[in-house]
Amino acid sequence: GDSVTQMEGPVTLSEEAFLTINCTYTATGYPSLFWYVQYPGEGLQLLLKATKADDKGSNKGFEATYRKETTSFHLEKGSVQVSDSAVYFCALSGGSYIPTFGRGTSLIVHP
Amino acid sequence: DAGVTQSPTHLIKTRGQHVTLRCSPISGHKSVSWYQQVLGQGPQFIFQYYEKEERGRGNFPDRFSARQFPNYSSELNVNALLLGDSALYLCASSTNRYRSYNEQFFGPGTRLTVL
DSSP, X not given: OOEEEEOOXXXXXXXXXXXXXXXXXXXXSOOEEEEEEEOTTXXXXXXXXXXXXXXXXXXXXXXXXXXXXXXXXXXXXXXXXXXXXXXXXXXXXXXXXXXXXOOOEEEEEEO | OOOOEEEOSEXXXXXXXXXXXXXXXXXXXXXXXXXXXXXXXXXXXXXXXXXXXXXXXXXXXXTEEEEEOTTSOEEEEEOSOOGXXXXXXXXXXXXOSSSOOSOOEEOOOEEEEEO
């Protein structure tokens, strides 16, 4: 079945540091890939998405590229802010149409 | 515009009881999905409803059921509650006609505690 593996957190960074959160997946067919963000006490918000190989999703300074050859969709940001502190979820929607989420990676950014 | 709303915000029940959670989608969205998020885990898909019909079901026991009303709002029902049902229950809506999840909008969730 479909699965998503994310790096374990928490990831702790200083403000303006570079961020990478790794995500790899297993799926049948050609899934769509997503990153969601969950701020404390809130529901999930779609951060970015990519629907085919080599697509790059981007939003609010975050980027992720759909790499079919490595089955990866790593999230990056060049300069994080304290306000980026949240839990980030990698997810896919594959041939089964049942959406699959990773366990989430907590990001803590210190001033 | 109002986002996805869920009620109640918090709920405390005891083992064996029944619970009903409610969700109102974004205006114009006809698809509603339900997820269970246990602390420290990602959301697990429970159901999707579109145009009042069940379009997808995750790996959950028959104690979990749902329905969608003509105004596209939805209820999730859980019978014979177990301690392990304690979780954040999320509702998400989308415009998707088919069983695809290219963009879902999530509500804030209902925190269910089973004692």
